[in-house]
Amino acid sequence: MEAQELIPGSLNEQQLMMLRLLKKPMPEGDFIQIRRLAVKLLSKQADETIEEWEAKNNITEERYEQLSKKHFRSPSAKS
Numbered sequence: 001m002e003a004q005e006l007i008p009g010s011l012n013e014q015q016l017m018m019l020r021l022l023k024k025p026m027p028e029g030d031f032i033q034i035r036r037l038a039v040k041l042l043s044k045q046a047d048e049t050i051e052e053w054e055a056k057n058n059i060t061e062e063r064y065e066q067l068s069k070k071h072f073r074s075p076s077a078k079s
Contacts, residue, residue, distance in 0.1 A: 011019070022034075053059070
């Protein structure tokens with residue numbers, strides 16, 4: 001992490017609040033639990049974004065199946 005990332009002017013209010021909450025060291029187990037919850041939340045948000053994109057672009061499971069059977073590699077250049 002770069003020093004500039006820790007300058008208060010470069011962080012939003014939510015980031016500053018999280019830093020204040022995590023200012024004091026905590027037991028490793030608690031930290032792992034918080035980290036897992038954050039990853040779970042970010043994963044859920046990514047899933048929702050992908051689902052919205054699929055709905056907007058009419059992407060179906062069948063379309064993924066079709067794409068999985070296609071050949072996408074470009075032909076190799078012969079020397």
